[in-house]
Amino acid sequence: MKHDIADIKNLLNRHDIRPTQIRKAIAGLLFDGLDKHVTVDDVIEMARGRQIKTSVASVYNTLNQFAASGLLRRVSVEQGRAFFDTNLSAHHHFYFEDEERLEDIPVDAINIQGLPKLPKGRRIKSVDVTIRI
Amino acid sequence: MKHDIADIKNLLNRHDIRPTQIRKAIAGLLFDGLDKHVTVDDVIEMARGRQIKTSVASVYNTLNQFAASGLLRRVSVEQGRAFFDTNLSAHHHFYFEDEERLEDIPVDAINIQGLPKLPKGRRIKSVDVTIRI
DNA sequence: TCTCAATTTAGAATTATTCTAAAAGTGATT
DNA sequence: AATCACTTTTAGAATAATTCTAAATTGAGA
Numbered sequence: 001m002k003h004d005i006a007d008i009k010n011l012l013n014r015h016d017i018r019p020t021q022i023r024k025a026i027a028g029l030l031f032d033g034l035d036k037h038v039t040v041d042d043v044i045e046m047a048r049g050r051q052i053k054t055s056v057a058s059v060y061n062t063l064n065q066f067a068a069s070g071l072l073r074r075v076s077v078e079q080g081r082a083f084f085d086t087n088l089s090a091h092h093h094f095y096f097e098d099e100e101r102l103e104d105i106p107v108d109a110i111n112i113q114g115l116p117k118l119p120k121g122r123r124i125k126s127v128d129v130t131i132r133i
Numbered sequence: 134m135k136h137d138i139a140d141i142k143n144l145l146n147r148h149d150i151r152p153t154q155i156r157k158a159i160a161g162l163l164f165d166g167l168d169k170h171v172t173v174d175d176v177i178e179m180a181r182g183r184q185i186k187t188s189v190a191s192v193y194n195t196l197n198q199f200a201a202s203g204l205l206r207r208v209s210v211e212q213g214r215a216f217f218d219t220n221l222s223a224h225h226h227f228y229f230e231d232e233e234r235l236e237d238i239p240v241d242a243i244n245i246q247g248l249p250k251l252p253k254g255r256r257i258k259s260v261d262v263t264i265r266i
Numbered sequence: 267t268c269t270c271a272a273t274t275t276a277g278a279a280t281t282a283t284t285c286t287a288a289a290a291g292t293g294a295t296t
Numbered sequence: 297a298a299t300c301a302c303t304t305t306t307a308g309a310a311t312a313a314t315t316c317t318a319a320a321t322t323g324a325g326a
Contacts, residue, residue: 018293020292020305022305039282054306055307057307061306064283076209076211079207079215081212082212096255109247110247112262113244115243115264119227123266125266127262127263127265129262131261153274154274154323187275190276190314193314193315194273194274197315212283213313214312214313
């Protein structure tokens with residue numbers, strides 16, 4: 001589902017994020033209904049391509065805040081750059097090492113049976129399955 | 134199984150790595166029979182503690198080479214530092230986010246049934262399961 | 267022991283990210 | 297619409313992990 005401007009504002013409001021200019025602009029780039037895995041540089045380029053004037057620091061601020069608010073999922077597959085995933089439903093990843101690129105694996109394509117018992121006082125924050133290919 | 138000096142030399146030879154001073158020294162620190170997850174800084178500190186004189190660049194060179202030769206497994210759970218895992222048999226990981234620390238999960242504690250079909254011309258390099266807690 | 271390619275090293279360079287503090291924007295209230 | 301209190305944005309500096317460079321050192325084989 002593609003979001004229009006009102007949807008984007010609503011989405012931000014629902015997550016207690018003040019819908020400022022650049023937040024709306026970046027949300028508009030990211031939440032267009034297509035699942036994406038973007039780096040900070042990707043977002044800077046996308047913004048440039050659509051004449052959105054912003055700064056490197058703002059892109060970092062915004063993506064970090066979106067991730068902290070549960071609007072994006074941060075994916076660590078490389079020791080260098082971070083990827084941000086717009087697909088928030090449960091799923092896994094292929095990582096194409098040579099292309100430095102992620103691709104979603106539907107959750108039901110992998111059947112995980114039985115998780116290990118957790119150390120005391122811990123709860124699961126996420127279960128990440130990455131298949132490197 | 135704890136390795137003595139001859140074992141370490143043999144281990145490097147078997148992996149076509151010239152057993153130089155610092156390589157033997159770092160291998161001696163890492164391959165003592167206990168599974169470890171170390172960062173570059175950890176190794177630098179371990180070396181210092183045992184009066185092994187070396188440089189930051191050499192630790193990077195050595196760990197990178199060990200990883201490339203299959204003597205270590207590089208683990209990417211954070212966007213910043215790399216972890217190097219001395220346990221080469223199949224297993225998974227707990228990642229303690231607050232402590233920035235890894236712990237092994239035995240392979241049979243998680244039962245993965247059915248992997249997705251791979252994109253054309255690809256083969257699996259690794260299947261990494263990380264449970265963030 | 268000599269030689270030469272491989273290795274080590276200190277420090278510079280690079281890259282991703284965070285920090286800082288000043289300028290601009292925001293939303294509520296007159 | 298003007299004011300006010302706060303939040304956000306931004307350029308550039310700072311930080312941190314890692315790689316690069318080029319000179320010095322080492323080590324395996326003749």
